[in-house]
Amino acid sequence: MLEVEDFIRGAVEDIRTKIKGKAIIACSGGVDSMVSAALASKAIGDRLLAVYVDTGLMRKGETEEVRGMFEEMKISFKMIDASEEFFASLKGVADPEKKRKVIGELFIRVFEREAKEFGAEYLVQGTIAPDWIESGSTGKDTIKSHHNVGGLPKEMGMTLVEPLWDLYKEDVRQVARALGVRSSERQPFPGPGLSVRCLDEVTPENIAIVREACYVVEDELQNASKAKKMELPWQYFAALLPTRSTGVINDERMYGKTVVVRAVLTKDAITATPAHIPYEVLETISKRITNTLGDKVTRVVYDVTTKPPATIEWE
DSSP: OOOHHHHHHHHHHHHHHHOOSEEEEEOOSSHHHHHHHHHHHHHHGGGEEEEEEEOSOOOTTHHHHHHHHHHHHTOOEEEEEOHHHHHHHHTTOOOHHHHHHHHHHHHHHHHHHHHHHHTEEEEEOOOOHHHHHHTTTTSSOOSOOOTTTTTSOSOOSSEEEOTTTTOOHHHHHHHHHHHTOGGGGOOOOOTTGGGGGBOSOOOHHHHHHHHHHHHHHHHHHHHHHHTTSSOOOSEEEEEEEEEEEEEEETTEEEEEEEEEEEEEEOSSSSSBEEOOOOHHHHHHHHHHHHHHTTTSEEEEEEOOOOBTTSOSSOO
């Protein structure tokens, strides 16, 4: 069992020992990166700059939510809109492993630019144990390359510092609660963002579809949980499939896209089971997605696969 206060003291001292000058930290707003930022801030104070990169692949309202977190934590931060760069780099990229590597390398190049401007030689990341386990760092097969591990370029101009390397998600949440980090209960969101929830071509139009679908799933399941209709899943989202199907809207034939809803229960993200969502909630989600997205989506399905054999995310 994790001794939280001992971990915090040890992590702060370790960061202080490793970082001799300035550092930047890649912050997405998720619990892993925000806990790492809180620890690094305690260790080196104003020698830390938190950098949030808006890749254009973020969830609805994400950028403003993250801005609020930084302001609450009183951490120096910088928000960067790099959406055009990311969409240009992902043009024509369909293979999920290549997506992760393209995104991982571009993240590092953006951070290198910011580090140079800030005068930093260190990059802090919120890497946790499942990231490097699934990326094949233990010598086992790569399940999928996490952008912050297997997606990193071989050469980069900064030294990595990863204070959460040995922790699992629930461990990180315990540390977040102790530090008062707002995102302690925030559900996981993949580093490559909505690109890995878009199994079709990664375009601004397709990302807009999956962003809205994800928002509907999150909103409806949170409402259902508050109404005590169901337990709130550990992770829940929508993905856009590269599959079209025939539909009927206003008595006219449509040939629209397919959205899949995914919701799972797990303790460590190593294994997972599908959440039991009441049919009425699923029906509401389906109607809201198809009504909101007009003639773009004609079919909504629910994924009931365990992990393994599936992973939690589709890519």
